[in-house]
Amino acid sequence: RAIAGLCAEAVGCMRVLTDATVEYCKTRKQFGQPIGNFQVLQHRMVDMFMECEQSLSMTYMVNLKLDEGEAERVKAASSAKAQIGKSGRFVGQQAVQLHGGMGMTDELNVGHYFKRLTMIDSQFGNVDYHLRRFAAAS
Structure with missing residues (x-):
């Protein structure tokens, strides 16, 4: 249960950072335009968003498995914590890098x-x- 709560907190932190x-x-402007107009930075922000969504999905999964048997709970908690x-x-x-020195x-x-x-x-x-724990439980 503690890992499930910790995962939820982490997803909130990641969402705020994104x-x-x-x-x-x-x-933030550089070369006369917002840096968000540069495609390479857009891709990095999309990658951040995708990591948040994957983490959110794993957080849902670990919460759904809280009432399952011990083996299922261990696998769910370890896979969620690893993600x-x-x-x-x-x-x-990425947030620190994209904010530059201000990050x-x-x-x-x-x-x-x-x-x-x-x-x-x-x-x-x-x-x-948690990767080792998941492997041992599988």
Whole structure:
């Protein structure tokens, strides 16, 4: 149950980071136009969105499996935690990169959310731990 709650918190953090990054890219201008107009940055923001959606799906799945047997709960929790850890790192890194130097300042919450996602990955086992746990349970 704790992992399910932690996954939900992580999805919320990723959603905030993605939304903040999209908004920043719409307003930050470079070469006379918003940086969000550059296709390569659009692709990076879409990748962030997709990681959020995959994490949301895994969070739904782990919550649906809470009343199942022990083996199903372990597999669901470990697969969700592995996905959340991978996605959280990706979304956080992309948000910091797309915000540039501002991404790690105290002026913006981007750095704080990235730090929280890093801590969430460490709580109750990181990605590697949960991949091994899932493999053992399968």
